[in-house]
Amino acid sequence: MTAFLALTSTCAFSVPVSVSAQPQQINIIDVAGNLALTQKIFENYKAAHPDAISRFTFTKAPAPELAGKLQAMQNAGRLDVDIVLTGTDGLAAGMETGVWEDLTASTSTFGNPDDILSPGAIGLQKLAKMNGIVIAYSQQGPFIExxxxxxxxxPTTAQDLLAWCKANPNKLVYARPANSGAGRTFLMGLPYILGDKDPKDPVAGWDKTWSYLKDLNSCIEYYPSGTTAAFKEFANGTRDLIVTTMGWDINPRALGIVPAEAEVKMLDNTTFVGDGQFFAVPKGLSDEKKKVVLDILKFALQKDQQAIIYDSGYLYPGPSVKDVTLDMAPAESREVIGKFGRPMYDELIAKTPTEVLLEPTAMVKAFRKWDEEIGAGKGQ
Incomplete structure (x- = not known):
């Protein structure tokens, strides 16, 4: 793995009692794009705790590869990853293979999630079963852009979307759900939109969803491997309509990747599928490293650090901790969201029902079924 150079910061903080006998190198792997939100938090921690951190290294990798790589390292006794920043997809795969440290006994260090997190984030946290802590949260969507x-x-309904796709073949795109937050939000949102029998059971309860996706498949050219690749095709005009979320609407327009005038629509009967990103710790850390890692987690859950996660709307709203409002965010975040955010999002968050994602075992089954029955042969 290629690591980025260590980050430094000139921010001034008071230095607390040492949490480490000697400064540690902490290796972080990001499989969710979370560093776009949290990199400044790690910089701030290093500035505040020079006694604890000698350097951070950062590596990015695809989520589907994560669990297998960690398991191989652990089996070989050569673990060189200390913190994993992951979405629900990577977390679920790691739970299935048993690679995560159970953080239940460590809440005395960073706090009880039920006391710290916002209501939506608490719902997502329950799925994690303390295999990781929700570090960022959004009601997400799905939307179409x-x-x-x-x-x-x-289109304003699911049937409108299907009809539009058939009338405009190869002009709709969404990314492989197993490696895309927007893709999995769409996948897990469809059972609610379509009125399926059991939105929590992708095998026995999604008859309408799988039928719909197979029909939609007939007018989709292929499924990009990730959300960024899908949005590049939307931005360059190859595709005219894309499945999106609040954050994937705001951030690419703020960055100039997608034209600012792009519009979004929420399909009728939508229930939001809350999603987020986790701070997870692989099994096998030394006691010294684990002590530092847990202190980093405690720091990242402080309200002033959580406000940084508003960022440029990448996972709007973003903070997982309760009572962290936009007015607490850095000025540049307030400016970007003021310009590229949409007032309707806060209105929709307040009135639209929200459900959590599938529990991890069901999620893995949903991804596998999609890969085998929808994505197969379409050049994922």
Missing amino acids: YAPDRVKAA
Whole structure:
């Protein structure tokens, strides 16, 4: 794995009692794009705790590869990853293979999640069963995003979307759900939109969803391996309509990747599928490293650090800790969200029902079924 150079910061903090006998190198792997939100938090920690941290190294990797790599390292006794920043996909795969440290006994260090987290984040935390802690949270979506100059009448129902796709073949895109937050939000949101028998059971309760996705498959050229690749195709005009979330709407427009005039639509009967990103600790850390890692987690859950997660709307809203509001965020975050955010998002968050993602075992089954029955042969 190629690690990034250590980060430093000139921010001034008071230095607390040492949490480590000697400064530690902490190796972080990000399989969720979480560093876009949290890198500044790690910089701040290093500045505040020079006695604890000699350097951070950062590696990025695809989520589907994570669990197997960690398990191989642990089996060989050569673990060189200290913190994993992951979405629910990577966390679920790691829970299935048993690679995560159970953090239940460590709440005396960083606090009880039920006391710290927002209500939506608590729901997501329950799925993790203390295999990781929710570090960022969003009600997500799903939404559809479109180019108004190329899509004159945006779909408003799932059947409208299917009809539009068939009338405009190869112009709709979404990424492989197992490696895409927007993709899995769409996948797990469809059972609610379509009125399926059991939205929590992808094998026995999603008859309408799988039938719909197979029908939709007929007018989709292929499924990009990740959300970024899908949005590049939307941005360059190859695709006219893309499945999205609040954050994936705001952030690419703020960065100039997607035209600012792109519009979004929420399909009728939508229930939001809350999603987030986790701070997870692999089994096998030395006691010294584990002590530092848990202190980093405690630091990252402080409200002033959580406010940084508003960032440029990447996982809007973003903070997982309760009572962290936009006015607490850095000025640049407030400016970006003021310009590229949409007032309707806060209104929809307040009134739209929200469910948590599938529990990990069901999630793995849903991804596997999608890969085998929908994505197979479509150049994932």
